[in-house]
Amino acid sequence: MSPKSNGAFSDFMEGLEQRNPHETEFIQAVRDVAHSVFPVLEENKDYQDAKILERMTEPDRIISFRVSWEDDEKNVRVNRAWRVQFNRAIGPYKGGLRFHSSVNQSILKFLGFEQTFKNSLTDLPMGGGKGGSNFNPKGKSSREVMRFCQSFMTELFRHIGPDADVPAGDIGVGAREIGFLFGQYTRLTNEFEGALTGKGLTYGGSPIRKEATGYGAIYFLQCMLARADEPLEGKRLAISGAGNVALFAAERSVQEGAKVVTLSDSDGFIHCSSGLDEEALEGIKALKLEERGRLSELADRVKGIEYVAGKAPWGVECDVAIPCATQNELDGDAARTLVGNGLRAVVEGANMPSTDEAIQCFRENGVIFGPGKAGNAGGVAVSGFEQSQNAARLSWSREDVNARLKSLMQTIHEKCADEMERDEGIDYVDAANRAGFRKVADAMLAYGVT
Ligand code: NDP
Numbered sequence: 487m488s489p490k491s492n493g494a495f496s497d498f499m500e501g502l503e504q505r506n507p508h509e510t511e512f513i514q515a516v517r518d519v520a521h522s523v524f525p526v527l528e529e530n531k532d533y534q535d536a537k538i539l540e541r542m543t544e545p546d547r548i549i550s551f552r553v554s555w556e557d558d559e560k561n562v563r564v565n566r567a568w569r570v571q572f573n574r575a576i577g578p579y580k581g582g583l584r585f586h587s588s589v590n591q592s593i594l595k596f597l598g599f600e601q602t603f604k605n606s607l608t609d610l611p612m613g614g615g616k617g618g619s620n621f622n623p624k625g626k627s628s629r630e631v632m633r634f635c636q637s638f639m640t641e642l643f644r645h646i647g648p649d650a651d652v653p654a655g656d657i658g659v660g661a662r663e664i665g666f667l668f669g670q671y672t673r674l675t676n677e678f679e680g681a682l683t684g685k686g687l688t689y690g691g692s693p694i695r696k697e698a699t700g701y702g703a704i705y706f707l708q709c710m711l712a713r714a715d716e717p718l719e720g721k722r723l724a725i726s727g728a729g730n731v732a733l734f735a736a737e738r739s740v741q742e743g744a745k746v747v748t749l750s751d752s753d754g755f756i757h758c759s760s761g762l763d764e765e766a767l768e769g770i771k772a773l774k775l776e777e778r779g780r781l782s783e784l785a786d787r788v789k790g791i792e793y794v795a796g797k798a799p800w801g802v803e804c805d806v807a808i809p810c811a812t813q814n815e816l817d818g819d820a821a822r823t824l825v826g827n828g829l830r831a832v833v834e835g836a837n838m839p840s841t842d843e844a845i846q847c848f849r850e851n852g853v854i855f856g857p858g859k860a861g862n863a864g865g866v867a868v869s870g871f872e873q874s875q876n877a878a879r880l881s882w883s884r885e886d887v888n889a890r891l892k893s894l895m896q897t898i899h900e901k902c903a904d905e906m907e908r909d910e911g912i913d914y915v916d917a918a919n920r921a922g923f924r925k926v927a928d929a930m931l932a933y934g935v936t
């Protein structure tokens with residue numbers, strides 16, 4: 487960055503921090519993008535005059551609402567919920583819903599902001615949005631989750647629709663929750679339409695949607711490794727998380743001949759130094775996705791697996807780290823340990839899982855680093871394919887969707903590689919931010935001052 491650009495960047499960040507006090511995750515996400523795109527702004531007076539970045543960092547609107555519901559003991563419970571409709575320049579708002587006790591406005595604003603650039607990278611007509619609630623589904627019965635989802639949708643339905651805003655899953659919102667939410671949406675609106683994605687295959691869902699984020703991350707990793715003339719086969723992968731993203735990243739990795747040496751949940755991690763085989767993975771998928779069990783139960787069930795309580799998996803020896811749990815789960819200390827153990831590459835399955843200090847450490851040590859905006863875009867991309875199938879009242883085959891997903895991830899990688907050729911000083915982080923930014927910025931310019 488030039489000294490002039492650097493000064494403007496500092497002024498911009500100071501203003502942003504004053505306008506959004508205490509929103510640490512949102513400020514972190516904006517800093518990452520602003521740092522990458524300031525040199526682009528410097529070259530483009532139209533962007534500067536139109537105050538494009540100032541406009542992009544204010545959500546179009548935030549809907550905040552109360553969700554009241556009754557638990558199994560007939561107690562009335564109250565939660566807080568939001569839908570952040572961040573940016574509609576290139577398509578209807580699109581992005582997941584998160585149900586987790588930690589959810590707050592800052593986290594949803596960071597996720598909605600990042601989603602805008604991620605969706606732009608897919609080249610599909612999708613704007614950016616995110617929503618959720620501080621409701622904690624853990625330990626709740628299915629009936630309690632159903633009553634919560636129905637109450638949540640009774641408020642949200644008036645703000646969404648296939649051409650307005652199309653939510654999907656995220657942490658704590660999987661196939662079961664999308665079923666309850668869609669059931670209530672269709673009941674309230676008397677319409678059967680693609681207002682949510684991640685639906686079950688019997689009611690408008692797309693093949694490969696549940697696998698898409700994890701598979702997509704591995705397709706992106708393959709592209710990054712190929713550019714560095716390295717194969718994926720035989721590499722040891724440390725994956726964190728044991729949810730929707732992590733499990734299907736693991737599945738694809740095993741299919742590609744890589745060794746998955748870890749998976750984790752918020753209580754600890756499992757370690758299998760020889761790499762999980764397909765049978766072990768099937769057992770883990772059943773435990774996590776169907777029985778809703780804990781990884782701590784596995785050591786007794788599967789031979790060759792060690793369970794380590796209370797720790798993240800970043801201390802084990804691996805060639806590639808794939809964080810697939812949550813934001814800021816991989817910090818500077820973890821990054822230094824990984825690098826000390828010979829780490830070659832990182833691809834982010836989660837959104838913003840690496841802290842700034844971790845990314846800095848990867849940069850300084852020549853680790854190939856694929857940011858979440860590019861690496862995990864496969865999930866929302868197949869959501870976009872689900873919207874297309876719903877609108878056309880068609881259903882594509884698994885093979886077809888998987889081939890489209892693979893090709894889309896390769897295209898995102900090519901866009902990043904093009905940006906890196908345009909400016910040799912940048913990495914995948916800057917490249918993904920710039921490529922995502924240009925499309926949204928140009929659409930906003932075309933609309934005038936809105
Ligand atoms: P799930 O709810 O299916 O799984 C989340 C996993 O991460 C669980 O194993 C969970 O453990 C663990 N986890 C969650 N929060 C924490 C925490 N605070 N500390 C430690 N572990 C934690 O979510 P997804 O797999 O869908 O999402 C994972 C990440 O991927 C998120 O960052 C999400 O935003 C991102 N993402 C998801 C997409 C999707 O299609 N679902 C698309 C793109 C990105 P436990 O069960 O113990 O809580």
Ligand code: 2IT
Nearest residue numbers: 581582654655656866869
């Ligand atoms: O972070 C994400 O991209 C998601 N949670 C998926 C969003 C979607 O609309 O499929």
